[in-house]
Amino acid sequence: VPRLLHESAKSAHVETSTERKAAIAALFEMRRSVGTIANNVNQLAKYANTEGSFPREAEAVVAEFRALYPRIREAVDRLADS
Numbered sequence: 188v189p190r191l192l193h194e195s196a197k198s199a200h201v202e203t204s205t206e207r208k209a210a211i212a213a214l215f216e217m218r219r220s221v222g223t224i225a226n227n228v229n230q231l232a233k234y235a236n237t238e239g240s241f242p243r244e245a246e247a248v249v250a251e252f253r254a255l256y257p258r259i260r261e262a263v264d265r266l267a268d269s
Contacts, residue, residue, distance in 0.1 A: 210265045
C-alpha cells in the first residue's frame with residue numbers, strides 16, 4: 188500500500204503488477220493465435236501454388252488476423268506505457 192500511494196503521487200497512471208501480468212498473458216495468448224494464423228496462411232499459399240487458384244476460405248483467415256491485430260496493438264501499447 189505505501190508503494191502504491193507513492194507511485195500514485197508521482198504519476199497519473201499507476202499500473203499494478205497484476206495488470207502487467209495480464210497484459211503479458213494476453214500477448215502470449217495472441218502469439219499462439221498468430222502462429223495458428225501463420226500456419227493457415229502457409230497452407231493456403233501451398234494450395235494456391237499447387238492448384239493455381241486462391242481458395243475462398245482465405246478471406247476468413249484475413250478477417251481473423253484483422254480482428255486480432257487491434258488486440259495485439261493494445262496489449263503492446265499497455266506494456267509500453269508501463
